[in-house]
Amino acid sequence: MKKLPLVYLGISILLLVSCNKEAEKPKVIYDVASKAAGLAKVDSVQVAISDLPIQMEGTDYLIHPVGDLRVYEKGTKAKYGSSSVMDLSFTISNYAENEITGYLQNLKFQKTDSDSLIALTKKPVLIQTATYLKSVSDRSKKQVMVYTMVDLDTNKDGKLDTSDIKCLYLSEISGKRFTKVSMDFQELIDWSLIESKSRLYFRTVEDTNKNGQFDKNDVVHYNYIDLSKEEWNVMKYKPI
Numbered sequence: 356m357k358k359l360p361l362v363y364l365g366i367s368i369l370l371l372v373s374c375n376k377e378a379e380k381p382k383v384i385y386d387v388a389s390k391a392a393g394l395a396k397v398d399s400v401q402v403a404i405s406d407l408p409i410q411m412e413g414t415d416y417l418i419h420p421v422g423d424l425r426v427y428e429k430g431t432k433a434k435y436g437s438s439s440v441m442d443l444s445f446t447i448s449n450y451a452e453n454e455i456t457g458y459l460q461n462l463k464f465q466k467t468d469s470d471s472l473i474a475l476t477k478k479p480v481l482i483q484t485a486t487y488l489k490s491v492s493d494r495s496k497k498q499v500m501v502y503t504m505v506d507l508d509t510n511k512d513g514k515l516d517t518s519d520i521k522c523l524y525l526s527e528i529s530g531k532r533f534t535k536v537s538m539d540f541q542e543l544i545d546w547s548l549i550e551s552k553s554r555l556y557f558r559t560v561e562d563t564n565k566n567g568q569f570d571k572n573d574v575v576h577y578n579y580i581d582l583s584k585e586e587w588n589v590m591k592y593k594p595i
Contacts, residue, residue, distance in 0.1 A: 381567025382520055383540060384511045403460060406448050410467070411487040414498060414528050418485070419463040419472065420455055422447035453487040464530035475530045481505040481515040487528065488582070490550045495583040498528035501555065503543060506535070523557055525580070525587055536580060536589050542569050553583040 402424040408417035425444040448457035455462075459482040463472040475482075482504045492498045502524040509520045523537040523546060537543050537559050546557035556579045563574045578589050 380510055380512070380518060382518065382542065382569065383509045383562055383567045385565060385567070386511070404445060404447065405463070406446065408465065409450050409455060411453055411528065412489060413492060414487070415467050416528050416530075417465040417467060418455065419465065420448035420457060420459050420485075421461040421463060422457060422459045453489050455485040456483065458483065459485075462530065464528075466529070473530055475526065475533055478506070479515055481517075481519075483517075483521070488548060488555075490548070491553050491582050492528075494550065495553050497553070497582055499582055500526045500528060500530075501546065502526070503546075507539065509540065523559075525555075532587075534587055536578075536587060538576075541576065544575070553581065555580045555582055 403421055404424050406420045406422075408419045410417050425447070426442070448455050448459060450456075460480070462475040462482065462485060464475065465472045482502055484501075484503045486501045488499045488501060503521055504524060505515045505517070505519045506522055506524075507519060508515055510518055512518070520540060521543045522535060522539075522541075523543050524533060524535050526533040537557065538561075541559035541561045544558040544560055546555060548555055556577075559576045559578070560569045561574045561576060562569055564572050577592050577594055579592060580587050580589055
């Protein structure tokens with residue numbers, strides 16, 4: 356029996372690894388029969404904790420980030436008996452320049468002269484960024500928060516994570532008027548604030564060919580919201 360030369364064996368392994376990388380899970384799984392496209396269940400095994408409250412400059416509200424207690428196995432993977440050495444991280448968020456980042460289940464808002472805490476949402480979500488638009492407040496007296504997050508289990512794997520479609524939400528600094536401004540099943544690309552006009556611009560991409568992935572054959576949508584107005588109406592525009 357002939358032995359396969361090592362060089363060809365190495366190429367075969369590389370090709371196999373390459374094929375496995377290309378076979379990535381789609382961000383969207385379309386199921387016409389299921390209209391519930393997506394609400395994931397809360398994992399009852401996880402333990403929810405809160406970081407200490409944050410107060411955005413010039414506001415009358417404290418914001419409490421809520422997320423899962425993180426458990427890590429130490430890098431050495433040392434074991435005593437049958438148990439691995441575990442490590443806990445009680446920090447679930449980071450804060451800098453009027454922005455909270457992390458992988459958060461919720462935010463709770465508390466007015467500084469009150470003991471009551473109001474949750475941002477009652478449904479399962481994964482909040483990645485929560486940004487206070489201080490310049491809009493200084494200019495037009497509108498205290499607005501912008502959120503990038505996941506709110507639907509679009510790949511239907513039973514959980515909300517970064518493999519699902521990211522979307523854009525707004526709320527007042529109190530957490531009220533929590534409003535989705537991007538369309539369902541359109542992936543948020545980015546957003547930007549034009550301070551001089553109090554306009555929030557954002558781009559999304561739509562899986563128009565319904566292949567479950569976002570690629571060059573799909574359509575990019577351009578939108579803006581005039582935050583100086585009472586209503587957060589999404590306006591489309593065409594720069595190209």
